[in-house]
Structure formats: structure tokens, C-alpha cells
Amino acid sequence: MSVHPSLSSGVIDSRRAVSAQRLARVLVLFEPTRTGAAALREAAALRQADTDLTVVTLAPQSLQPRCCARGPSVEVVNCVVREEAASDLCEAQEILGTAASDVTFKTLVGTRDPPLDVWAATQTFDLIVLPSRRLAFGGHPLARKLRRATAAEIRLAG
Secondary structure, eight states: OOOOTTSOHHHHHHHHHHHTOOOOEEEEEOOSSHHHHHHHHHHHHHOOTTOEEEEEEEEOOOOOOSSOOSSSOHHHHHHHHHHHHHHHHHHHHHHHGGGGGGOEEEEEETTTSOOHHHHHHHHTOSEEEEEOOTTSTTSSTTHHHHHHHOSSEEEEEO
């Protein structure tokens, strides 16, 4: 192990303490993609015996338009989006296998629930794992919002 000569031993010890800190609550945003599965696996691997793991999916909802529009009604589309989010949670349970028995699964529904950053701030997570996005600045569109709203460490996986 190399030690940078400009760092005092107190700084080095505090860094070890932070990296060795026990994670009490971990949140992972699951998306049905390769990077979403990688984020879920990373969160599960970081988990210790007494760590609470929460897997969340998002179900954005559309608002009713002011004018009459052709095509499927907004309620039908919103229902399909909610069903797809529930299907994503079932996929996350399958990926976790037997480790899913004591995991909390939650879908945040667009207009009914608060946005992810607001909800995560009220839940006081220690670590939030997001799937990375290759072409997004910062790795994931929600990463910056979560960093501003919470004191949790934000990790990008995948």
C-alpha cells in the first residue's frame, strides 16, 4: 500500500473509517437493462447481514391532455407503464434469487408518489446504486439530483 506523503495519518485513518463504515440502508434503482442488472448485483454484493436493501423502479405517469386527442387514453397508457414497472420488480426478484426474501421492493408511481430524489432524501439511505448510462453526462440523469437531495453516497454500476 502506498501512502501519499502529503496526507497526515489522521486523514488516512478517517478515509479507512469511511470506507469500512457499515452500510445500514442501501437503495438500488432497477431498470431492465444490462447496467440495471449490474447495479442490482453490485448492491446485493455490498449488502451485509443487517443491511436493509431496497429495490425501486419508476413508473412515470402522463397527465390528461386539455384537448381531445386521438389514440389510446392516458389512463390506459399509465396502466401499462405501472404494469411494466411491476414486471421489472419481478425480474429483479428473479435476479436476486433466494437473497430476495428480505429485500424491500417498491414502485414509485409518477403523479402519486414523490420523485426519486425527494423520496430517497426522506428515507435516509447510506448508499444509492444507479445503473450507468453511457451517453448521459454524469452517468445517469438522476445522479446529480440525488447528490443534491441526499447525504448518501451515489455509485454508478455497469
